[in-house]
Amino acid sequence: MPSPSNPDLFPAFPLADYLHHQKEIDAALERTLARGHYILGGEVAEFEREFAAFVGTRHAVGAANGTDAIELILRALDVGAGCGVVVPSHTAVASASAVSRAGAQPVFADVEADTCTLCPRSLAALLDSPRGKRVRAVLAVHLYGHPCDMDSLARVCGERGVVLIEDCAQAHGATHKGRNAGALARAAAFSFYPTKNLGAIGDGGAVTTDDDALAARIRSIREYGWVRRYISDSVGVNSRLDELQAAILRVKLRDLPARIGRRRELAGLYAELLAGCGFVTVPEVRDGCGHAYHLYVIQSPRRDALMEHLKSRGVPVALHYPAAIHQQPGYAGAAADSPALPVTDALMPRILTLPLHPYMTDEAVHHVCEQIRDFAG
Ligand SMILES: Cc1ncc(COP(=O)(O)O)c(C=O)c1O
Numbered sequence: 001m002p003s004p005s006n007p008d009l010f011p012a013f014p015l016a017d018y019l020h021h022q023k024e025i026d027a028a029l030e031r032t033l034a035r036g037h038y039i040l041g042g043e044v045a046e047f048e049r050e051f052a053a054f055v056g057t058r059h060a061v062g063a064a065n066g067t068d069a070i071e072l073i074l075r076a077l078d079v080g081a082g083c084g085v086v087v088p089s090h091t092a093v094a095s096a097s098a099v100s101r102a103g104a105q106p107v108f109a110d111v112e113a114d115t116c117t118l119c120p121r122s123l124a125a126l127l128d129s130p131r132g133k134r135v136r137a138v139l140a141v142h143l144y145g146h147p148c149d150m151d152s153l154a155r156v157c158g159e160r161g162v163v164l165i166e167d168c169a170q171a172h173g174a175t176h177k178g179r180n181a182g183a184l185a186r187a188a189a190f191s192f193y194p195t196k197n198l199g200a201i202g203d204g205g206a207v208t209t210d211d212d213a214l215a216a217r218i219r220s221i222r223e224y225g226w227v228r229r230y231i232s233d234s235v236g237v238n239s240r241l242d243e244l245q246a247a248i249l250r251v252k253l254r255d256l257p258a259r260i261g262r263r264r265e266l267a268g269l270y271a272e273l274l275a276g277c278g279f280v281t282v283p284e285v286r287d288g289c290g291h292a293y294h295l296y297v298i299q300s301p302r303r304d305a306l307m308e309h310l311k312s313r314g315v316p317v318a319l320h321y322p323a324a325i326h327q328q329p330g331y332a333g334a335a336a337d338s339p340a341l342p343v344t345d346a347l348m349p350r351i352l353t354l355p356l357h358p359y360m361t362d363e364a365v366h367h368v369c370e371q372i373r374d375f376a377g
Contacts, residue, residue: 003314009364010316014194016359018201021251025201028247040223043246048206050253051190055182057208059215062241063222066169066191069205070098072239073165073187074137076217079104084135086126086162088118089326089335090344091141095167096325096334098189099139107131108326108338113347114284116143116297120152126339127160137163142171142181144320145197145263145292146285150176150184165189168208172197173260175290182208187218192241192249197263197294198256200245262358263293266365270296270354273369279306280372295320296356303352306375313371318353 018025032043044062052060063069079085080103087096089108096106110122118140126132138157140148148166157164166188168174171181182188192204207218217234220227225236271282281299285291297320300306310317324344326335354368 002311005314005316009361009367010355011359013357013359014199014201016357017194017199017252020359024251025248028251029244032243032247038243040240041243043243043250044241047241047246047250047253050250051206052208054253054256055180055188055208057183057188058210058212059208061207061209061215061218061222062246063205063207064239064241065203066167066189066193066205067094067098067101068222068237068239069189069191069207070095070139070165070167071101072218072221072237073189073207073214074099074102074104075221075237076214077137077163077186079136079163082134083137084131086118086123086135086138087325088139088141088143088344089324089338089341090116090321090347091143091167091325092169092321093325093328093330094169094191095139095141096331104136105134105337106325106331106334107135108335108341110339110341110343111143111347112149113343115146115149115286116347116351117141117146117148118153119343120149120156122339122341122343123153124156127156127162129339131337131339132160135162137165139165139167140185141167141169142174142292144283144297145171145174145294146283147171147174147176147181147184147289149286154185169193169196170294171292172294173256173290174292177288181292183210186211187214192245197260197292198249198252201248202242202245204241204245204249205239206241259358260292263356264291266356266358266360266362267291267293267296269362269365270356270369273366274298274372277372277376279376293356296354297351298354299347299350300352301350303350306372307352309375310368310371313374315368315371316355319351320353322348324348
């Protein structure tokens with residue numbers, strides 16, 4: 001039987017994150033409300049400037065959420081009906097749903113067993129097969145906050161004339177050879193869903209890119225295809241980041257590096273305390289990568305029993321995700337058009353997400369690890 005988790009040891013991240021910034025957030029909300037400009041005003045413009053500087057790109061364009069941010073990139077690149085987009089099947093379903101919303105077809109590729117990110121060899125084999133003929137873009141999902149092998153993916157895509165895009169919904173603050181996730185490909189999509197490393201108090205998203213023309217196109221498409229007010233140059237959508245969320249995000253962005261630092265400290269503590277625990281594998285970090293630890297996902301051949309044991313001890317464990325996308329009924333059609341995914345299939349019953357966020361104490365991590373060791377005993 002699951003036991004309720006102790007809120008002192010395991011506070012919920014979105015509320016703890018608000019309480020940590022409460023004074024500044026409340027002041028920013030008051031300022032924004034008093035200004036009276038509620039859609040695409042100064043807060044969004046300033047946040048876009050500050051977020052682009054954080055990521056290290058020329059542009060950031062706010063959007064209503066992360067799923068839309070992916071869709072906006074694909075629309076702006078004219079990747080739609082008749083086109084395939086490669087997506088790892090081991091990701092949030094939103095990665096594939098955005099592709100479908102753009103009118104394109106997701107085609108699933110396999111991931112690497114250690115980092116759970118898109119496998120360059122699987123991608124190359126897919127692109128070189130008959131299924132790869134219609135593929136125009138590849139979505140590199142930095143799952144859990146670990147950057148994909150971007151050099152290899154860029155080489156595979158470059159040699160075949162396919163556009164590489166990043167899904168950074170879980171990777172704010174992740175780095176690859178000293179550069180931030182979001183600055184590693186043609187364009188990148190971020191989510192500011194409340195649980196993310198940089199979370200709003202509601203929905204929010206953004207696209208980052210160095211490409212001036214692409215940024216201008218995305219700005220236009222996110223607001224009905226307008227370039228001038230009321231005149232649509234193309235068919236667009238309504239997907240705007242709102243002023244209140246932008247004001248909140250500006251506050252939280254200022255100490256994001258410190259909060260990522262704390263995530264890394266706690267991840268280090270887990271790795272130290274779980275070392276030598278034979279039935280658990282802790283997350284790998286590839287050389288040259290900085291993991292942002294949005295999620296701390298271990299692997300175990302005894303996952304289900306371990307999960308039940310931890311739940312019975314009040315440890316808030318979770319599955320990200322209980323099923324890969326190709327295993328879900330809604331994507332049976334796309335799965336039938338995709339190759340076999342043996343690594344993803346083997347990973348699904350092994351993964352388990354342990355609690356980790358910057359407002360947890362060292363004591364909480366010690367507590368989780370003691371429960372894991374008890375399971376072994
Ligand atoms: C990998 C990934 N991609 C895309 C998204 C979509 O973001 P949003 O929920 O803001 O639409 C998410 C969020 O859950 C995600 O985890």
